[in-house]
Amino acid sequence: MVATDKTAPVTAPRVAISQATVRNAALFVLSVLAVFWLQPATPIRQMDFWLPVASLSLAVIVWAATSPAFATSWRPGRQTLIDASVIAAVVLAVAALRFVEPLSSFVTRSRPPDVFVVAVALVIVAGLALLAGRAIGPRPAWTTALVIALITMLVVLKWEPLTQAFAALLRLTQSQSTAQASAFDVRWLGFSYIFFRLVSALRERAAGKLPSMTLREFVTYVVFFPALIAGPIDRPERFVKDLRANYVFNLADATEGARRIATGLFKKFVIADLIAIFALNEVNAAQTQGAGWTWLLVYAYAFRIYFDFSGYTDIAIGVGRVFGVKLPENFKLPYLKPNLTQFWNSWHMTLAQWFRAYYFNPLTRALRTRQWQMTAIILAGQLTTMLLIGLWHGITWNFAIWGLWHGAGLFIHNRWSDFAKTRLAIPPERPRLQQAVNVLGIVLTFHFVALGWIWFALPSVPLSLYVFGKLIGL
Amino acid sequence: MSVDRRTVLRLLAKVLALFIALNVLFALMNPLPALGRISLYNGLVPGRERLPYGDDPAKAYNLSLYNLDAMFASQRLSRGAKPADEFRVLLIGDSSTWGWLLQNADTTAGLINAKNLKTGDGRAVRAYNVGYPIMSLTKDLLMLSRAMAYEPDMIVWLTTLESFPSNKQLTHPIVLNNADAVRSLITDYQLRSDPNDPAFVNPAVLGRTVVGQRRSIADWLRLQLYGPLWGATGIDQYIPAEFEPAHRDLEADESFKAMQPPTLSKDALAFDVLGAGARMAADAGVPMLIVNEPILISQGKNSDTRYNFFYPRWAYDQYRELLRDHTAEDGIPYLDLWDLVPQEEFTNSAVHLTPTGSRMLADRLAEAIVSQR
Numbered sequence: 001m002v003a004t005d006k007t008a009p010v011t012a013p014r015v016a017i018s019q020a021t022v023r024n025a026a027l028f029v030l031s032v033l034a035v036f037w038l039q040p041a042t043p044i045r046q047m048d049f050w051l052p053v054a055s056l057s058l059a060v061i062v063w064a065a066t067s068p069a070f071a072t073s074w075r076p077g078r079q080t081l082i083d084a085s086v087i088a089a090v091v092l093a094v095a096a097l098r099f100v101e102p103l104s105s106f107v108t109r110s111r112p113p114d115v116f117v118v119a120v121a122l123v124i125v126a127g128l129a130l131l132a133g134r135a136i137g138p139r140p141a142w143t144t145a146l147v148i149a150l151i152t153m154l155v156v157l158k159w160e161p162l163t164q165a166f167a168a169l170l171r172l173t174q175s176q177s178t179a180q181a182s183a184f185d186v187r188w189l190g191f192s193y194i195f196f197r198l199v200s201a202l203r204e205r206a207a208g209k210l211p212s213m214t215l216r217e218f219v220t221y222v223v224f225f226p227a228l229i230a231g232p233i234d235r236p237e238r239f240v241k242d243l244r245a246n247y248v249f250n251l252a253d254a255t256e257g258a259r260r261i262a263t264g265l266f267k268k269f270v271i272a273d274l275i276a277i278f279a280l281n282e283v284n285a286a287q288t289q290g291a292g293w294t295w296l297l298v299y300a301y302a303f304r305i306y307f308d309f310s311g312y313t314d315i316a317i318g319v320g321r322v323f324g325v326k327l328p329e330n331f332k333l334p335y336l337k338p339n340l341t342q343f344w345n346s347w348h349m350t351l352a353q354w355f356r357a358y359y360f361n362p363l364t365r366a367l368r369t370r371q372w373q374m375t376a377i378i379l380a381g382q383l384t385t386m387l388l389i390g391l392w393h394g395i396t397w398n399f400a401i402w403g404l405w406h407g408a409g410l411f412i413h414n415r416w417s418d419f420a421k422t423r424l425a426i427p428p429e430r431p432r433l434q435q436a437v438n439v440l441g442i443v444l445t446f447h448f449v450a451l452g453w454i455w456f457a458l459p460s461v462p463l464s465l466y467v468f469g470k471l472i473g474l
Numbered sequence: 475m476s477v478d479r480r481t482v483l484r485l486l487a488k489v490l491a492l493f494i495a496l497n498v499l500f501a502l503m504n505p506l507p508a509l510g511r512i513s514l515y516n517g518l519v520p521g522r523e524r525l526p527y528g529d530d531p532a533k534a535y536n537l538s539l540y541n542l543d544a545m546f547a548s549q550r551l552s553r554g555a556k557p558a559d560e561f562r563v564l565l566i567g568d569s570s571t572w573g574w575l576l577q578n579a580d581t582t583a584g585l586i587n588a589k590n591l592k593t594g595d596g597r598a599v600r601a602y603n604v605g606y607p608i609m610s611l612t613k614d615l616l617m618l619s620r621a622m623a624y625e626p627d628m629i630v631w632l633t634t635l636e637s638f639p640s641n642k643q644l645t646h647p648i649v650l651n652n653a654d655a656v657r658s659l660i661t662d663y664q665l666r667s668d669p670n671d672p673a674f675v676n677p678a679v680l681g682r683t684v685v686g687q688r689r690s691i692a693d694w695l696r697l698q699l700y701g702p703l704w705g706a707t708g709i710d711q712y713i714p715a716e717f718e719p720a721h722r723d724l725e726a727d728e729s730f731k732a733m734q735p736p737t738l739s740k741d742a743l744a745f746d747v748l749g750a751g752a753r754m755a756a757d758a759g760v761p762m763l764i765v766n767e768p769i770l771i772s773q774g775k776n777s778d779t780r781y782n783f784f785y786p787r788w789a790y791d792q793y794r795e796l797l798r799d800h801t802a803e804d805g806i807p808y809l810d811l812w813d814l815v816p817q818e819e820f821t822n823s824a825v826h827l828t829p830t831g832s833r834m835l836a837d838r839l840a841e842a843i844v845s846q847r
Binding site (some may be wrong): 251255274277278283284287288289290293294296297 | 478479482531532533695696699700702703705706707708709
């Protein structure tokens with residue numbers, strides 16, 4: 001028996017265990033299936049099958065590397081074998097659909113590859129997982145090697161020249177023309193978020209804070225289907241707590257979940273998709289004339305991206321809630337915050353928290369030990385954190401500038417707030433002044449963010465500068 | 475929050491009842507025409523220069539829809555009451571009149587307006603583009619029937635043989651999806667088309683509900699949402715930098731719509747529809763000018779057999795005679811401009827003009843409008 005099996009609840013009422021077991025099994029199988037189901041078609045043959053397999057393989061390998069189970073033994077426990085068999089069975093079942101002609105593209109976008117080849121690939125993945133478990137399991141510090149490997153993969157997928165080269169390589173494996181290789185060939189669904197969860201697990205393991213998780217729990221955490229496409233980014237210890245709670249179907253939770261799903265669907269498919277028609281994009285930016293109309297595009301984009309993203313989050317949280325998993329909130333009225341710091345505490349909150357936990361805090365700690373001045377630490381921390389957040393969206397000049405825009409904004413606000421605290425404090429007997437300052441702060445923050453979206457929404461610096469020029473009537 | 479099963483069931487029952495009631499009411503009341511008349515255009519955003527039509531909404535800020543009320547409400551014609559000092563000219567026709575591959579300023583209507591013409595009594599000639607990119611006289615008649623409500627002082631109906639074949643009068647979606655209006659025209663003007671043609675779109679009860687009409691509702695909404703972009707850009711058509719030019723080298727094929735030489739049967743052409751349009755205008759006391767629009771006269775391969783991709787010479791020559799005789803019999807002013815524009819001034823089709831070609835046409839029409847008023 002592996003150590004992870006000891007974490008299962010043993011004192012819960014019989015009915016609760018039964019429902020929890022069914023729920024967890026359903027979430028596990030659905031999540032594994034959803035990786036294939038949600039993966040879009042790619043121009044490279046059978047890549048819509050192999051990319052999901054790669055997602056699952058990464059989850060399995062990182063689990064093995066972070067699980068104490070392999071630290072002392074090559075032999076997987078019974079539960080691990082069961083979980084691994086379920087994953088293998090689902091993957092092979094999806095591959096086997098190639099023989100059922102009407103259903104061959106039912107789960108994947110195109111006909112899956114040969115089942116034998118898939119089986120061989122699964123054996124290789126199992127071997128790699130065992131090796132990772134034995135090599136890294138007893139040496140938590142070695143998890144850094146896997147983090148570097150994951151970062152390398154992210155860079156390859158986010159930097160167009162590398163993505164294109166990678167696409168050419170993949171095309172070679174499928175005997176397809178490399179001349180037509182393009183960055184769009186490798187649309188790896190959910191990798192950006194899978195990356196966060198895997199790095200979270202590896203860092204927590206290195207810090208000795210990662211709870212023991214079964215393979216099933218870990219894979220469910222990494223590819224949890226409601227949050228696969230657009231988050232939120234949960235932390236392993238919180239997620240597993242929900243999975244292990246005594247789940248009993250609860251009408252109130254299901255109703256609340258349904259409400260969130262309905263809200264999300266409305267926000268995404270009605271509000272965001274309608275606003276998208278006249279929101280800022282490459283075509284609209286180039287064709288629009290006049291400052292007033294250009295401002296309209298910028299405002300529309302600001303609201304479009306909010307309703308789109310927060311709508312997705314609502315759907316994810318709602319689906320999670322129906323299954324008894326309380327995913328973390330990602331948005332808290334961000335456009336009504338009176339300063340940029342509060343904005344980033346309420347916009348894509350789980351992303352900001354992730355970077356704070358795994359980059360900003362360690363960096364500032366390290367700089368403090370090197371006796372840097374506090375102002376320099378804040379500047380370096382905020383600029384580089386926001387730069388990385390920008391580059392995570394894609395390694396382009398525009399995303400880099402967008403990140404630096406916010407990094408600079410956060411730094412300026414930080415300094416201003418220190419200055420104002422001592423010299424411009426508003427006395428409590430003047431609430432109206434405080435209110436007016438708040439409103440002014442909201443307006444300023446919103447406009448700073450909205451103008452920042454110009455970098456984010458457009459593909460090139462010249463076009464972005466052209467839009468800035470048009471906003472001021474140039 | 476505590477929620478009991480009965481509350482949820484009651485809530486679901488209420489939602490279902492409301493959903494059904496809304497759909498039944500929608501099907502009974504058919505509010506789409508009324509909805510169509512609600513428009514951001516000519517109010518919050520400027521009215522469009524031509525009727526909505528578009529294949530690439532994301533670039534053209536325009537789309538094709540079937541709701542005639544919404545289409546006309548978005549046109550500048552619906553801007554408000556007709557000014558007393560305006561001489562209103564409506565241009566009816568196909569994609570050539572609408573201005574395929576032309577900016578609004580280069581369409582026939584746009585170029586006539588740029589001339590700032592005045593009538594003898596000092597009224598400003600203002601041309602409105604009521605063209606629509608479909609070749610069918612019945613479609614033209616449908617548009618004319620709507621446009622008559624806008625108090626025209628003159629109607630210029632530009633047409634070509636391709637719009638005439640009787641058997642293609644009821645083949646276009648805009649005609650088929652306005653079944654009641656087209657049926658009324660067929661009945662009122664005793665047209666030869668079958669009012670019970672099975673091709674007409676007659677939605678059953680379910681098709682008239684919100685669910686059944688979701689496409690129409692979404693189209694209306696999208697038309698409104700493209701309004702700000704139309705206002706912001708003045709763009710209502712995506713004009714590519716390059717396009718495939720109209721064929722100059724032609725097949726040695728003498729047929730026209732399954733008809734073979736030597737005789738083009740008048741019965742196979744929808745002169746009844748043309749007559750109906752003339753009567754519609756005459757009944758309202760509005761002068762009409764019928765124009766045989768310019769076509770590409772090719773000088774390429776097999777041009778001795780065909781004028782262009784659309785027309786073999788024998789059929790087109792006979793059509794011109796038939797049209798001339800028909801308009802003369804009915805006393806309708808007629809202008810035959812078939813060979814006005816040289817072949818190099820056509821774009822991607824035998825009837826689509828370049829800005830220069832369009833200017834040549836506008837010059838002649840301007841003369842005709844001024845002389846006919």
